[in-house]
Amino acid sequence: MQNQGMNRGMVDVTPDVRLLRVLRSSGVNLQTAMGEILDNSIDAGASEIDVYVFKNDREKSNIMIVDNGKGMNDVTLRGAFTLAKELKFGIDQIGKYGMGMKTAALSLSTQFEVITQKASGEVLFGEYNINKMEQQGEFKTTVRLADEVETTLFKSKLRRKQRSGTIVIIKNCDRLDVTHPVFVNQMQQFIGLAYKNFIKRGINFTVSDFPIKGDKVEAIDVLMREHDKTHIISERDTYPIEFETKLGQRKNTFIEVSSTVLPKPDKGSKGKKINEKGVLLPLNQTHQGIYVYREGRMVGQGLSWVNVFGEKHNEKNRFRIEINCNSELDDAINMNFLKGNVNPINPLKNQLAEIIEPYMEEMREVLRQEEEKEMSVQASKEKNADKKVTRKIEMVINxxxxxxxxxxxxxxxxxxxxxxxxxxxxxxxxxxxxxxxxxxxxxxxxxxxxxxxxxxxxxxxxxxxxxx
Known part of the structure; x- marks a missing residue:
């Protein structure tokens, strides 16, 4: 007997707006959240990116990101507010999945605003407020022309000659768990590490804990290439890599490998000083290992991968390796939309193991030669000391x-x-x-x-x- 009253056919499975609350608990940390928004700025072609954190008139923390990229029109802005809507700016873009800005901003607050303009368009305003969407029970928000106050803010933050750009304001941050000065320090280090290749190409980043432009962020080279005591083992050596696409096709691409043995840290400094100067990334087990850069942006740091770098050990505290790859390997390196520490699939790991092992052996050889030299120096010192002791004893006896x-x-x-x-x-x-x-x-x-x-x-x- 057939069930009475059963509706057959297609079913609407649109998620409940409570999904946005779930996204707030997706485990996004501060660096990851900010990185997603900065990625969008770079993909938009920005050459100036300014980050601010400050108290608003309600004594709550606001975070504002200003860039001079190409900006968005009405269609693009609406797409930016849509979950999983991927906005393509080019094959070498560093953004991915269309989840970044929403997930990032919501991890810090329940609301954010966007003010944007394309070179030939008008200044637009968009609001994303999950409290309002929950009240409405719909995934709907506001996109309109910017009012006078919003337009004035936009013009004041971009140079007069600049006709395009975007401002993202994360308002009333209820999950910013660091002080503003700490926020600035963390952002300077994160940006210097994650975007060091872009900084070297001429993109300027600033960070400030006031609503005025801050100091320029400097690039941080994890391999410490410029230090005169660093042993450079390899510099952007290129290797072919074979991978399989989602459709099962075999394709080839290339990676670049750089590696160094860092200078010896000062005794008793726990790897935090070299020649009595502090280092940003201490020479320890946390920071030894492999650093992965995808399309120039760091997506993994201090990785070991047992059959590639091997188990972490204090003897490897001075070993660091950089791998540069493109977005073609996204599936092979298991990169998720949060761009956290990547973990390649086994076929890729096996290829990386063959590539990296000779460099690991060269790094170990550097340590062996240093040890032999130190032993020789120590033996010479002991020999001279013995001579002095012998002479002194002879002087005493005679x-x-x-x-x-x-x-x-x-x-x-x-x-x-x-x-x-x-x-x-x-x-x-x-x-x-x-x-x-x-x-x-x-x-x-x-x-x-x-x-x-x-x-x-x-x-x-x-x-x-x-x-x-």
Whole structure:
């Protein structure tokens, strides 16, 4: 018997607006969130990107990102507000999946605004507020022409000659869990690391904890190429890579590999100083390993991949490797929309293992040669120290004593003075000499070999010396 009243056919599976609350708990951290928005700015062709964090009139934190990219028209802005809507700017874009801006902004607040303009268009305003969408029960928001206040803000943040750009304002951040100065420091380091290739190409980033333009962010080179004590093992060596597309097609692309052995850190600094100067990424297990750059943007840092870099160990604290790849390998490196630490599939890992192992061996050889050189230097120092100890002991033993003038008769019976006769060392002088010898034998500056030789010459053992 057929069920009565059953509706057959297509079913509307549009998600409930509560999905936006779920996205707020997607595990996006501050750096990842900001990175998604900065990626959009770079994909839009921006050459100036400014980041601000400041208190608004409600004493809540606002984060504002301003770029001078190509901006958006009405259609593009609506698409930017649509979940999973991918906006293509080119094959080498660093944005992906169309989730970035929404997920990133919502991880910090329940609302954000966008003010944008294309070179030949008008200034537009868009609002994304999940509280309002929940009240409406629909995925609908506002996109309109910017009002006078919004337009004034837009013009004030971009140069007068600049006719296009975008401003993203994340308002009333309820999940910004760091102070504004800490935010600035974290952003400067993150941007310097993740976007160092873009900075070197001429893109300027600034970060400020006031609504005024901040200081320029400097690129951070994890391989420390410019340090004169860095051993450069390879520099952008190119290798062919085979991969499989989603359709099962076999294709080829290329990767670039750079590797270095970093300078030796200062003793006792726990890898935080080199030549008494602080380093941004301490030489430790956390920061050793592989750094992956996709389309020039860092998407993985300090990775090990057991059969590629191998298990992390203190002996590898100075080893760092850069791999540059393009977006063709996105599936092969298992990159998700958060662009977190990537983990290649096994076929790619196997290829990487063959490529990287010779570099790992070269890095290990650098350490071996350093160790041999240090041992040689230490042996030379010990040899010189032994010579000094030997001379000093001889000086103590052969210390001149007062001469005795002795009267003797020559063959003719005439009395003469003989000054060549030495009197025997007194007990006091011998005890003084013995104490000085013992002090030298107990000195850490005296080698074990020299100590053993003198102990044998004196007919003593080390245990006797310890009990004396």
């Amino acid at each position: 210390k001149p004593v007062s001469s005795q003038v002795e009267k003797v008769e020559n063959t003719s019976g005439k009395v003469i003075l003989n000054k060549n006769v030495k009197k025997a060392k007194s007990k006091k002088e011998l005890l003084t000499a013995a104490k000085e010898i013992r002090a030298l034998l107990e000195s850490k500056r005296t080698s074990e070999k020299t100590k053993k030789e003198f102990m044998e010459a004196l007919g003593l053992t080390s245990s006797i010396l310890e009990t004396v």
